[in-house]
Amino acid sequence: MSEAIIHNQIRKLRFEHGEMTQQALAEQVGITRQTVIALERSKYYPSLELAFKIAHTFGLGLEDVFQYEPTDSS
Amino acid sequence: MSYREKSSWANLAVTLAVFIPYFWYVFREPVASLNPLVHIGVVIVISVVSALAHIALAIFTKDERDERDAIIETKSYRNAYLVLAVGAMLVSIGSYFSAINPELLPSRPLLAQVAAAIFFCFVLAEMTNWTTQIVLYRRLS
Numbered sequence: 001m002s003e004a005i006i007h008n009q010i011r012k013l014r015f016e017h018g019e020m021t022q023q024a025l026a027e028q029v030g031i032t033r034q035t036v037i038a039l040e041r042s043k044y045y046p047s048l049e050l051a052f053k054i055a056h057t058f059g060l061g062l063e064d065v066f067q068y069e070p071t072d073s074s
Numbered sequence: 075m076s077y078r079e080k081s082s083w084a085n086l087a088v089t090l091a092v093f094i095p096y097f098w099y100v101f102r103e104p105v106a107s108l109n110p111l112v113h114i115g116v117v118i119v120i121s122v123v124s125a126l127a128h129i130a131l132a133i134f135t136k137d138e139r140d141e142r143d144a145i146i147e148t149k150s151y152r153n154a155y156l157v158l159a160v161g162a163m164l165v166s167i168g169s170y171f172s173a174i175n176p177e178l179l180p181s182r183p184l185l186a187q188v189a190a191a192i193f194f195c196f197v198l199a200e201m202t203n204w205t206t207q208i209v210l211y212r213r214l215s
Contacts, residue, residue: 031140034076034215038142044214047141 007067011040013058029053077135078143079211084127086204092120093197100190108186142214150206154199161195 014020022036029050038044039054046054046066055065096116100107169188 031142032076032138034079035140035142038215041215044142050141 004068004070005042006045007042007069008039009065009067010036010054013060013065017058025054025057028057076143076211077131077137078139078146079208079215080131080135081128082204082207082211084131085124086201086208088120088124088127089197089201089204092116092123097190097194097197104187104190107190146207146210146214149210150203153206154203157202158195158199161198162192165191165195 010025014022014025022033022040026033026036030053031050035044039046051062051066055062058065093116096112099112106112165188168191
């Protein structure tokens with residue numbers, strides 16, 4: 001079974017959007033600051049709804065924020 | 075560290091601190107431990123200590139819960155259920171075989187020992203719950 005890695009640009013996008021803090025992003029999308037930290041470190045992958053909320057907060061499409069990279073070829 | 079992670083640490087610490095001496099006493103002194111004051115005392119101690127720990131946590135840390143907390147909680151309860159189910163099954167099987175062959179167990183109050191064993195399974199399940207949460211919070215942060 002292949003394992004995928006999902007990269008994201010959340011940290012970079014936060015800084016590009018008025019140096020938004022992790023807490024500010026957390027409050028906008030309804031999660032905790034610890035979850036934002038986990039997302040930025042790619043330690044936690046968001047649900048589809050949360051991914052859309054984050055992308056919507058930055059005014060971008062889903063794939064502009066999250067990138068899928070399969071590690072094994074199927 | 076989030077409130078929930080700190081709560082898991084607090085719950086695990088309180089459980090270990092209270093129940094290690096409790097079960098050590100119950101299994102070493104099965105007759106003396108039948109005193110209801112022992113069990114009432116344990117309930118009071120764990121309730122008070124746990125409440126104080128969580129009050130202290132709530133003063134300094136905001137309690138928030140999101141989807142990551144929900145996932146961690148689901149996985150930890152699943153693991154706890156498995157431990158409880160296996161433990162209860164082992165106690166049931168042991169009780170059955172000791173009932174049909176009393177020589178399997180030394181002469182002790184059988185019902186009290188079964189009750190203590192089932193309670194031990196419950197406490198072990200709770201410890202599994204808190205430990206799983208701690209591990210997952212560290213892994214997913």
